[in-house]
Amino acid sequence: MTFVLTKNCEVQNMPQLEVARKHGAYASLEKLFARQPKDIIEEVKTSGLRGRGGAGFPTGMKWSFVPQNTGKPIYLVVNADESEPGTFKDRFLLERDPHLLIEGIIAASYAIGSHTAYVYFRGEFYRQWELFEKACAEARAAGLIGKNILGKGYDLEIYAHRGAGAYICGEETALLSSLEGGRGYPRIKPPFPAIEGLFACPTIVNNVETICAVPYIVREGGAGYRKFGTEKSSGTKLFSVCGHVKKPGVYEVPLGTPFKSFFKDYCGGTNGRPLKAVIVGGSSVPVLTAEQVMTMTLDYEAAQIAGTLLGSGGMIIVDDSVCAVEALADLARFYAHESCGQCTPCREGTGWSKKILDRLEAGRGEDSDISLLLQLADNMGGKTICTFADALAMPIRSWIKCFRTEFEDHLRLKTCPMKIGTLNSIRSS
Amino acid sequence: MKFQFTKEREAKLPNIFAKYPTKRAAMLPILWLVQEQEGWISEEAMQVVAAKLELAPGAVQEVVSFYTMFNRKPLGQHHIQVCNNFCCRLRGADWLVDYVKQKTGCKVGETSSDGRFHLSTVECLASCGTAPMMQINNDYYENLTPEKVDKILKDLT
Ligand SMILES: Cc1cc2nc3c(=O)[nH]c(=O)nc-3n(C[C@H](O)[C@H](O)[C@H](O)COP(=O)(O)O)c2cc1C
Ligand code: SF4
Ligand code: FES
Numbered sequence: 001m002t003f004v005l006t007k008n009c010e011v012q013n014m015p016q017l018e019v020a021r022k023h024g025a026y027a028s029l030e031k032l033f034a035r036q037p038k039d040i041i042e043e044v045k046t047s048g049l050r051g052r053g054g055a056g057f058p059t060g061m062k063w064s065f066v067p068q069n070t071g072k073p074i075y076l077v078v079n080a081d082e083s084e085p086g087t088f089k090d091r092f093l094l095e096r097d098p099h100l101l102i103e104g105i106i107a108a109s110y111a112i113g114s115h116t117a118y119v120y121f122r123g124e125f126y127r128q129w130e131l132f133e134k135a136c137a138e139a140r141a142a143g144l145i146g147k148n149i150l151g152k153g154y155d156l157e158i159y160a161h162r163g164a165g166a167y168i169c170g171e172e173t174a175l176l177s178s179l180e181g182g183r184g185y186p187r188i189k190p191p192f193p194a195i196e197g198l199f200a201c202p203t204i205v206n207n208v209e210t211i212c213a214v215p216y217i218v219r220e221g222g223a224g225y226r227k228f229g230t231e232k233s234s235g236t237k238l239f240s241v242c243g244h245v246k247k248p249g250v251y252e253v254p255l256g257t258p259f260k261s262f263f264k265d266y267c268g269g270t271n272g273r274p275l276k277a278v279i280v281g282g283s284s285v286p287v288l289t290a291e292q293v294m295t296m297t298l299d300y301e302a303a304q305i306a307g308t309l310l311g312s313g314g315m316i317i318v319d320d321s322v323c324a325v326e327a328l329a330d331l332a333r334f335y336a337h338e339s340c341g342q343c344t345p346c347r348e349g350t351g352w353s354k355k356i357l358d359r360l361e362a363g364r365g366e367d368s369d370i371s372l373l374l375q376l377a378d379n380m381g382g383k384t385i386c387t388f389a390d391a392l393a394m395p396i397r398s399w400i401k402c403f404r405t406e407f408e409d410h411l412r413l414k415t416c417p418m419k420i421g422t423l424n425s426i427r428s429s
Numbered sequence: 430m431k432f433q434f435t436k437e438r439e440a441k442l443p444n445i446f447a448k449y450p451t452k453r454a455a456m457l458p459i460l461w462l463v464q465e466q467e468g469w470i471s472e473e474a475m476q477v478v479a480a481k482l483e484l485a486p487g488a489v490q491e492v493v494s495f496y497t498m499f500n501r502k503p504l505g506q507h508h509i510q511v512c513n514n515f516c517c518r519l520r521g522a523d524w525l526v527d528y529v530k531q532k533t534g535c536k537v538g539e540t541s542s543d544g545r546f547h548l549s550t551v552e553c554l555a556s557c558g559t560a561p562m563m564q565i566n567n568d569y570y571e572n573l574t575p576e577k578v579d580k581i582l583k584d585l586t
Contacts, residue, residue: 159448
């Protein structure tokens with residue numbers, strides 16, 4: 001089933017303008033320019049669309065924060081940095097339907113009063129960047145980008161910009177630092193980008209998937225978008241599913257879909273072994289046990305009740321062949337590697353967590369290590385410039401909470417139980 | 430050796446600068462241009478870039494060293510980057526690094542003696558569903574098996 005975002009993602013040669021147009025690309029522009037920018041913002045507010053980059057902030061509300069009277073230019077920045085482990089849904093849209101993104105950029109820019117939009121691609125997305133450049137060139141030649149778009153008196157330039165390898169550049173203020181030509185260091189908020197962002201001008205940063213939902217909202221109205229999803233989590237969302245799953249891939253589902261049926265019908269279940277854990281929203285969000293996730297629906301409220309976040313929608317399926325300590329150690333390694341180093345609790349905390357988890361996994365842990373990890377997590381959470389440090393604090397707390405006995409087994413047995421036999425046979429012996 | 434942009438690349442600079450309200454913002458695109466031409470970014474090149482951006486050379490150096498994709502020394506002809514992040518490992522990617530090491534004769538972080546390959550391990554490349562995977566130069570290779578890797582390496586010129 002396909003809905004708002006992926007309707008044309010299986011169409012051959014969709015990145016070519018001619019093909020895209022046959023499938024309805026840019027059809028929203030007539031409606032767009034027939035209305036005032038502020039009405040478009042209202043429509044997006046009505047739609048209930050929330051940011052798909054991770055934080056889930058209401059998009060229409062964010063747009064309404066942009067001051068229109070500063071005399072400074074206003075920028076739209078599209079976040080195509082997609083680097084959160086487990087997440088590959090923006091890539092899917094970029095490869096399958098770049099004109100949908102361009103159409104969304106035109107609508108979003110018009111709504112917030114911007115005449116310059118930048119799309120920040122992670123450096124590794126060379127082919128996706130190339131494809132986007134080509135799509136932009138075609139759109140420009142057809143009068144869809146540039147001066148006086150479709151003769152409606154609105155000007156917009158769209159520029160693609162490549163990063164160069166740094167996970168932290170996905171964080172919006174780090175992205176802006178990077179786009180300005182500096183190191184990708186996050187900045188203290190406030191000021192929020194909407195007030196003072198790129199080149200110290202009002203700036204809206206939105207994720208690729210968020211922007212790709214906008215043409216539908218312009219065409220069908222906010223109420224039309226609300227046909228999908230739940231009251232508080234309207235619309236559809238992409239989930240990129242990986243790990244121990246039969247059919248990994250990118251799926252679009254209405255928010256509120258039960259995990260259980262999604263997992264069975266779309267993903268085909270696990271590879272055969274029992275499910276152990278699921279990370280529903282990219283490596284940074286709290287892990288859930290199989291029991292917890294099976295009763296959950298895929299929406300923002302249900303995720304919160306279950307103790308996690310929908311995040312980026314990068315869903316990682318973990319079966320019982322995986323050791324919880326080793327899994328967490330591996331995640332910690334990533335965060336220790338990617339910390340930008342500006343804040344001591346983050347720089348030190350991620351490094352220490354990795355060290356402690358490595359020694360626990362190797363059977364050389366100390367009795368105080370579990371409480372030490374939790375203490376480190378407390379020190380990292382909410383005490384830093386950006387929420388990167390929380391992105392390891394949350395996994396630490398949740399893996400220990402869900403699988404504490406496994407951590408204790410490592411201490412007691414002075415080795416990884418998985419390496420000497422099945423957990424159950426040890427516990428019962 | 431003094432660094433100089435080729436004529437063709439030099440001609441691209443005004444277009445790059447036109448995209449941004451500050452010169453400095455052209456930093457990453459121009460560094461990419463250097464790396465595309467040379468395969469890496471030398472001290473001399475950084476000085477040339479600094480002059481173009483009207484910045485002190487140190488301002489360019491600190492940027493080059495921040496980003497993992499900017500090479501500060503020449504690598505082999507083909508840069509092989511194997512993902513060994515969590516999700517790829519769940520799909521059994523551990524063998525891939527060892528296999529590529531054995532096939533190319535490189536250790537991680539090293540260039541093969543014939544200069545053909547340079548091997549790195551990298552963090553998630555947004556290809557977790559099609560793991561095991563690697564990137565060679567600008568292209569992704571996904572759902573890898575030993576047979577596929579053999580063929581890919583053989584077909585590289
Ligand atoms: C460490 C970190 C990494 C992030 N990486 C990404 C990313 O790769 N892509 C993305 O869209 N948002 C990412 N975000 C979220 C952005 O900061 C920002 O909230 C988002 O781009 C806003 O767009 P949205 O409102 O459309 O979701 C990241 C945040 C943090 C703290
Ligand atoms: S929390 Fe970590 S990643 Fe974020 S600014 Fe501080 S040191 Fe950098
Ligand atoms: S973990 Fe390897 S591509 Fe995502």
